[in-house]
Amino acid sequence: MITEYDISRYKGAVLNRGSESINIAPHVLLQPYISCYTVLFPANMPDEAAILPSASTRFIFSVTDNCIHSGLCGVNTRAFNAGSYANKMKLMLFVEFHIGMLFPFLKVEQHELADSNFSLTDLDKTLAQQIEAVLLESESIEVLISTLDKIFLSRMSDFRSQKIIAAMRDKILKYNGNVTQKKITSEFYYSEKHIRRLFLQYIGTSPKMFSRIVRINHVIHLMKSPARFTDIALQAGFFDQPHLNHDFKIICGITPMEYMRNMSVFYNDEFKI
Numbered sequence: 540m541i542t543e544y545d546i547s548r549y550k551g552a553v554l555n556r557g558s559e560s561i562n563i564a565p566h567v568l569l570q571p572y573i574s575c576y577t578v579l580f581p582a583n584m585p586d587e588a589a590i591l592p593s594a595s596t597r598f599i600f601s602v603t604d605n606c607i608h609s610g611l612c613g614v615n616t617r618a619f620n621a622g623s624y625a626n627k628m629k630l631m632l633f634v635e636f637h638i639g640m641l642f643p644f645l646k647v648e649q650h651e652l653a654d655s656n657f658s659l660t661d662l663d664k665t666l667a668q669q670i671e672a673v674l675l676e677s678e679s680i681e682v683l684i685s686t687l688d689k690i691f692l693s694r695m696s697d698f699r700s701q702k703i704i705a706a707m708r709d710k711i712l713k714y715n716g717n718v719t720q721k722k723i724t725s726e727f728y729y730s731e732k733h734i735r736r737l738f739l740q741y742i743g744t745s746p747k748m749f750s751r752i753v754r755i756n757h758v759i760h761l762m763k764s765p766a767r768f769t770d771i772a773l774q775a776g777f778f779d780q781p782h783l784n785h786d787f788k789i790i791c792g793i794t795p796m797e798y799m800r801n802m803s804v805f806y807n808d809e810f811k812i
Contacts, residue, residue: 540602540630540675541683543580549680559583561680566688571705572640573691576684577633581625588622590615591759592752592790594742596641596652598634598659600674603627607675609659609667611645613652614743616752618791632674634687638712638749639704639741644694649743666690703727704741707734711746716754717776720746755790758783759798768795 546561554562560579564570574595592615599610601624625631642649645663659667669690677683707727711718723746724731738746754775761771772783787795 541578541677541680545680546578546580551681551684563680563684565684566692568695569688569691572637572643572701574635574637576687577631577635578680578683579625579631579633581628581631584622584626586623586626587620588625589618590621591618592616592755594638594744594749594752596636596649596743598632598670599656600632600670601625601628602630602674604629607671609671611652611657611659611662613649613655613657615654616744616748616790617654618793630674632670632683634670634691638708639738640701642741643701644691648740650739653743666694701741703729704737707737707746708742708749711750711753715757715775716750716752718750751786752790755787758787758795762795762799771795 543559546556546558549556549561549563551563554564554575556562559581560577562575562577564575565573594614596614597612599612601608601610636644639649645666647662670687673683673686673690677686707723710723710726720731720734723729723734727734729737735745738744738749742749744752758771758775761774766774768783769780772778772780775783777783777786784794787793787798791798793801
């Protein structure tokens with residue numbers, strides 16, 4: 540099994556590398572579906588570390604000295620604590636899927652996975668066992684990544700049905716969540732009911748909630764600058780700061796000011812939203 544020292548030894552291209560983690564892009568044919576593979580040695584993660592709301596989905600493989608657990612985390616529409624679990628793990632592997640792109644590999648209605656964690660073994664025992672074996676047996680990160688690519692490439696088929704949901708997703712992302720459902724309906728020639736069904740099936744949440752998550756993530760990005768909250772609210776498309784505060788608290792569970800005071804405990808992952 541790989542160790543923390545393998546992070547510095549890895550010679551391939553990386554998206555990001557730290558002393559305890561590394562993010563690596565998948566095979567080029569998988570890149571429209573999988574954002575990245577993340578290898579993490581989380582022993583030093585603080586107990587209070589929290590994950591921000593995200594419309595991305597991911598497989599999570601957690602290794603202790605005694606066992607390995609294969610999990611799946613669906614779209615999370617609210618922040619949740621992760622540090623107290625992660626820092627007990629010896630090693631973690633994340634397979635991060637682009638928004639709406641897990642469904643082709645694991646044909647489960649994504650709204651059934653929202654705001655929950657599941658055992659991947661219960662949903663797809665064969666896939667869970669394949670990846671568990673690779674994680675435990677690989678002696679280098681190169682071997683791990685190469686074998687993961689082979690597993691996911693073997694599951695690829697005709698994903699043309701993904702194109703429409705990807706186009707709608709990208710439209711909302713382009714405008715940082717400031718797109719009305721009426722505009723999506725008129726541009727893509729689908730009824731609001733059908734669009735809602737597609738979003739629940741492929742992304743796991745309604746178009747309205749997805750747009751709200753995107754908008755709040757944009758606000759969090761804007762908070763990295765010294766701008767005032769009133770200016771951030773207007774720049775993000777809110778009518779005023781009270782409307783920003785309202786939506787921010789719905790998504791993150793705290794106000795923007797509380798987030799600013801405690802932002803160090805929030806885990807910001809640039810490879811998902």
